[in-house]
Amino acid sequence: MTDATIIEELSKGNHKEPLDLLYKYFPTIQKMVVTHGGKEEDAYDIFQDALMVLIEKAKTESFELTSSIKTYLYSVCKYKLYDKNRKDRSLSFTENVPDFLDDDTEEDLGLLQEMEKKFEIVDEILANLGQKCVDILKRFYHFKESMDTIANELGYANVNTVKTQKYKCLERARKMATGFGSIE
């Protein structure tokens, strides 16, 4: 699968095959992390974040990969490690920041951090919403299943029952959000 195909598949929401292929780059990244004094397990988290950035960007229409995916992931991971170093002061970086910092990468990583913060509250709401609600919302909003399909798959009496349940779930989520204040 070429890089372009991987991006295309990711943008359509087909994750399995592209991700399996991308994980072949992980050993290189893990080596980079360890070389700079990081732990092996940190590499897993850093690589996951980099993949998240890649998938989020692939979904935007304007995304154009100017290098190979491997290079892109490597840059993102290196910058994330550098950022962690600034916070932990535990890692050794001899390169100057400008040397490996790519403007786009920094922007993409900044975007990830912004989104993580923005969705912190949403994540907590979803974690406490109850499994029934998360199932319905996942099927409706992410997998774009019809109400009929959802009703059949989850064993609801009819479409109206699912709609009502979805409404109640969203109302409950809004109430929880009020408890946190704005989720802007």
Place this chain on the structure above:
Amino acid sequence: MRDELEHIARIDRYISGEMSNEEAESFEQEIEGNDALKEEVDFYDKIREGISRQVIKLDIKKAQYRFVKARKKAVRLRRLIYGGGSLLLMVVAVLVTTLPGEESEEKFIHQIFDKEDTEVEEDSFKQYLPESEFFEVPPDKDTTITSSDGLKVHIPKGAFIRPNGKRVKDPINIELAADQGMDDLVLGNLGVDNSADPLESAQVLYFNATENGQALAINDALPPYIEVPTDSVKPGMQVYNGKRSKTGEMDWYAPRLPDNFLKPVAFKYLDFLPKGFEKKVQAGLPYKNHSTTSRELLDSLFYSLATGAEFGPGLGSSKFRLGKSPNASEQMLISEADARNNEAARRLLAEAEPDAQFEPMDSTEAPAVTFDNILTSSTGPCGVAPQLIQTIRQDKFERSLLATREFEERLPAIYKTCDEKVLNLYVEHTEKNLWELDAMAADYLGKKEQASVFRNFSRQKLTNVPNSHIYSALIAKDFEKDLKAFEKEHSKKRKTYEKALQKSTKKAEKKIEQLAKEYYKVTTKRVKTRMKAYGFKVKTMGWKNIARVIEGPSYTPPPLKVSIAQNVKFDHQHAYFSVPGLNVIGQLNRVNANQFMMNEHRIMNLPRHNADEIQLIGIGYIGKDIYLKVITHPADQSGEISLTLEKTEEGKARQILKSLSGKSKAHSLITALDYQKEFYKDQQRRKKLRKEAALIVALNRLAFPCCQNSHEYIDTAVDFEAPELESGDNALWTEYETTSSKLKTKKGIEVILPNGKKKYITEEDEPALYKKYYEMFKNGETELKK
């Protein structure tokens, strides 16, 4: 409900991009103009995105797992090769396995045929297993231990037994180890691979208990419970037992899925308020200093509601009489306090039994109606006391059956029963399964309609939370004590509040009474001096004030109606006249909030007889802003005039008003308006109290729908009403009008003594003398012979 579903469907179509361009544009315009809609759309969009992000994160973790699993297989294969084994197997492995890039083929073969001891260690992964932590716990106490990673193990008393079944007597040693991540799973060979589908592990842990080095068994009746901290709750997780072979192979088996297992949820995410409570509060805002709803306000309002239990059975210490209900033909109890302070209350009493006395009465006699003094009457206990809910919602009970969505689902049905005993069934037996408690509730309700609701709940066969016995013991120990403490606190708060309210009300009423007395004096003086200025003698019998008995010609100027244009909505507005040449002012008689009249048969309208022109002054207030208009009007002209007030800077307004006023305080427009401002302030205070009281009554009725004696609230007029026209310059705000009966007025005659001094002979104080002079007046004798 249908509207809400269609509304959400519309938002869904927008955020999914399913709307046509036209439709989307029109919707966006709607959003621009509607902040609430904008917030709603943003929120649903975030939920949609949040859900998608979680799915993506899960896909990434699954891919990671597949990668690690594949890597582990390669590692194992490498170890097998390096460790020896069947030559054939090794050769096959050499041919088919991808060798590490740095190993040369020569080096590799040399290693295979090396004569050194290459036996496989029994458990070659042992050194990579996670490190254990050790704890010592007493055998006779419930204990919770927490590992350095935040893993919690709840060990109830009696959780372990000796292999021979006997009780453990010595301290128990607990060994606890948990994986720190993927590397532990891989290197320690802890991963799961006995399933066709890749499995994602949230936690692999090792737990062991010994007594003096001897292994212990778990007591099935009271097992320990392990809580694994996790960033997010993943559906479908199961608990596997693990068996490790001598060679370090893990066999994970017997997964169990906890069907109907209840998950405790933090109370802050559970809504225990009666249905519609929040909406009612929202509709009643602002309330005191609150302009938005918050969890604190909702809880505070709910917990402050009274079932009346703390006042004891009956209606407290007030005395009552039966009066006619304003809304029905039946009779209602009206308190003595209301009869004293409220005109509407007095009317209802007069229509019922005018001669009856006030007495302490029991709530079973009749429902109570209340006016201003909502706190003087109360109901007997009925419904679910809010303090029960307050006691339940403490952090220490947050892992009990009561802190679950399933219990939250049952609360509306419990409220509907209006019977605390139903709630107490759940509170007092939290060690039982939820379906058993539902069945008990249904049995208690017997043939009542709500019994079927609880039977349906019971059919769900829901169980309990983990370690329910620990929390039920805690509830049994603390609940009653905590409930009493909350009830006591509530009673104390209520008494403090009542006291403070009565004190502040008394203070405010005393102040306004004092002001009214002063104002009465000012206006009385104003009328007298105005009369002197006119030089007219007027018959005054029947006035509320005491005045000179004199005669004079009657004059009937045509009526003049003055209205203040309502292009803006004023807080309060007034109309005065001024006769600068005579240095007098007067207040126009008020017809309603913005209409005034100089009536033809009213003495107050004299200036229209005694002056060529008058100044008509209209004043309105919005907050601190003053709106003013002054026009000159020929005194003998009638008709209808509309004054459009203009916003005037305060300094300039005062200057104008001063120029139109007389020299004395009684004829000062500024003084007159200052009084009106105070009366308005008092009216607003009363209005606010009424509104707050009305909200509390509404919330009471919502929370305790079954209460036979739940309050009705009669909102007496808070808007301005026209006073009795003969009040003239004594026109005050309507509310004070109803309490002006507190001011004593006496009927009498003014007598001028030979030395010129005046004496007032009142009918009440000197009836004989009053009768004598009154007879003289009637007979036309206005001078005493002696």
